[in-house]
Amino acid sequence: NDGTNYSEAVDYTITGIEPGAGITVTTEKAIEEYENLSGWTLETSSTAAMVTALEEAISNEEPIIVTGWNPHWKFAKFPDLKYLDDPKGIYGEAENINTLAKNGLQDEKPNAYKLLDQFEWDVEDMEEIMYESQDTGDSIDEVAQRWVDDNRDKVDAWLEGVEDVDGVEVELASTPWDSERASSSVLKIAMEEKGFNVTVTPVDVAAVFQAVGSGDVDATAAAWLPFTHADFYEKVKDSVEDLGPNLEGAKIGIVVPSYMDIDSIEDLKP
Ligand code: PBE
Structure with missing residues (x-):
């Protein structure tokens, strides 16, 4: 050099x-x-x-x-x-962001499970929310609502075949980074359209995996796998169900x- x-x-x-x-x-x-x-x-x-x-x-x-x-x-x-x-x-x-559910969620809350399983979007979608929030100073939640309004086709695909519910509580663990604040926010908005009552709790990565593994929360959309969170995943892998990537192409x-x-x-x- x-x-x-x-x-x-x-x-x-x-x-x-x-x-x-x-x-x-x-x-x-x-x-x-x-x-x-x-x-x-x-x-x-x-x-x-x-x-x-x-x-x-x-x-x-x-x-x-x-x-x-x-x-x-x-x-x-x-x-x-x-x-x-x-x-x-x-x-x-190749790194992805996966959705993990606690074991037994499918029996306990089948419609929540179905929606979580169908949740997926692209790097560009997530970035759009992060950039817009960064540029305008509007909160991630506000920008996420606009994104949902502008991307009905994607959101409707997540909701397909999911029945309306009456205030079923869903708890999601998430991490504090903008990427996961964006995904948790769009997921919450989509789930609430179907009548779920969604709480998102941002915590440390270790606590996210512990919470899903112990069944303290229903799910997380914040698992960076197979590499970034491998050590955390390894500890709980028998007590969680991996619903696969909700976003492909992380790094x-x-x-x-x-x-x-x-x-x-x-x-x-x-
Ligand atoms: N990150 C962003 C997190 C996950 C999301 C890459 C900084 C990490 O655990 O390293």
């Missing part, structure tokens, strides 16, 4: 997000597996703090190394970001501004 020792410039530190995130666990694995990252630090704080650090670095054209993922609006706001190649495949390949990894002249995690000097 141009000779800059990026590793030294970032003080051998990756700017991470919340300590409880799947991507945090995976990045700790990456630091163990890549010899050139031995002794590096993953600094955890929050997604908001990571985005602020990224914004500052980009405005000063300074090097920064962050944990990043799609779908997320940072790639729209900062078009010059790139993923570093991950030759060891620590961050996995996580190490992200840097494209003015950094490196392409791979292995290009980082030890």
